[in-house]
Amino acid sequence: MIPGPEIRITAGERVRHRLVNDLPQPTAVHWHGIRIENAMDGAAPLTQAAVPPGGTFDYDFVAPDPGTYWYHSHDRGFEQVARGLAGPLIVDDRAPWLGEQGAATRELTLVLDDWLLDADAAIVEDRWDDLHSAAHDGRMCNTVTVNGSAYPELHMQPGERVRLRLMNTATARILALALPGLSPHLIALDGHPVPPRAVETILLGPAQRADVVIDMPLAADAPTALLLDPGNGEWVDVAAFVATGEPLAPVEDDVRPLPGWGTLSAPNLSDPQREVLLMEGGAMRGMSEAVYRGETMDFRELASNGMVWAFNGVAHGMDAPMFRAALGRTVHLEMTNRSVFPHAIHLHGHHFEVLARSGALNTPGDVRDTVLIGADETLEIAFVADNPGQWMLHCHMLSHQKAGMMGWFEVA
Ligand code: C2O
Ligand code: CU
Secondary structure: OOOOOOEEEOOOOEEEEEEEOOOOOEEEEEEOOOOOOHHHOOOOOOOOOOOOOEEEEEEEEEEEOEEEEEEEEEOHHHHHOOOEEEEEEEEEEEOOOOOOOOOOOOEEEEEEEEEOOOOOOEEEEOOOOHHHHHHOOOOOEEEEOOOOEOOEEEOOOOOOOEEEEEEEOOOOOOEEEOOOOOOEEEEEEEEEEEEEOOOOOEEEOOOEEEEEEEEOOOOOOOOOOEEEOOOOOOEEEEEEEEEEOOOOOOOOOOOOOOOOOOOOOOOOOOOOEEEEEEEEEOOOOOOOEEEEOOOOHHHHHHHOOOOOOEOOOEEOOOOOEEEEOOOOEEEEEEEEEOOOOOOOEEEOOOOOOOOOOOOOOOOOOOEEEEEEEEEEEEEEEEEEEEOOEEEEEEEEOHHHHHHOEEEEEOOO
């Protein structure tokens, strides 16, 4: 199935799934955004060896926090995720929300993806690790789908209030979305609740999620749809909301906030451990040199090894952690993007707060697991390093990850 089947549990419950690798190449499954036990993170080769063809691996973990998450392949992700190895993982809150006053009465999971298709709608096969696209904005595709369909019709009753769980499983495209005429209110980002706020556009970088409440009008002046800006300012439909069935009395109440997690420690910013993450490389800017596999190389030599990006002067730094944090310590991470491309930086095993210096693509105070950083921006995040283990930190534009934007940190 594309996307993969929805896994749904209640916060605090266990997820148990056996991975059976029927692929012709190794694989592993990462449970994106779950503050998971390290051994179950699926971050091959750091937390487990990739499962060979014909092999199996038993995943068994507790999902502590309610929200909208996803699972995806974590080996050759630039190919395997692009081929569709991804699906939604929904963690329900123990406390009721749906059906309560001001809340939605129904919810819809909308998995957004981007496919590079030829004229016969077949996947373009020959550009998986193309270094040219890796040095630009990644493997940008040409067909955006919602739950695996192009332009699906989603049915809503007039007057109905619905919670959308939007997720971007594309490997490169940043989705700029709008829901005109549906009074969209943001209620969660990357699974973590935000105080409800009206939004005009929703920017979802690769791997990011947004929960949005919409109200279907009783009578619409124009057809209602989920719109996407493909990058030229011309908004196009990616899904239609079609009014069907009996009208309901519209909900007049303000959008009800989601219950708080109650499980995330607030960062202590009085004396944090300060770390930096400098991103360099890519077309138009490049980098004079970087270390790859222990050797200092110039840009040409790096490129001949498939590397065009570096974190703190190291390309694909898997040999040593970028930093180590003592268990329970607050880490303050200053990220600087010296390239001309935006990036979507994901930290495994933790959620972090976006601080006041948040760049143009973020709102200070939001708590996320993946953050967009624009060209030439600097932004600051903080988190409590309270999950022991070795955690990957990488760009979720998966050809950037493959071409050097990859590292890890250790909590002990
Ligand atoms: Cu969703 Cu290491 O990634
Ligand atoms: Cu990137």
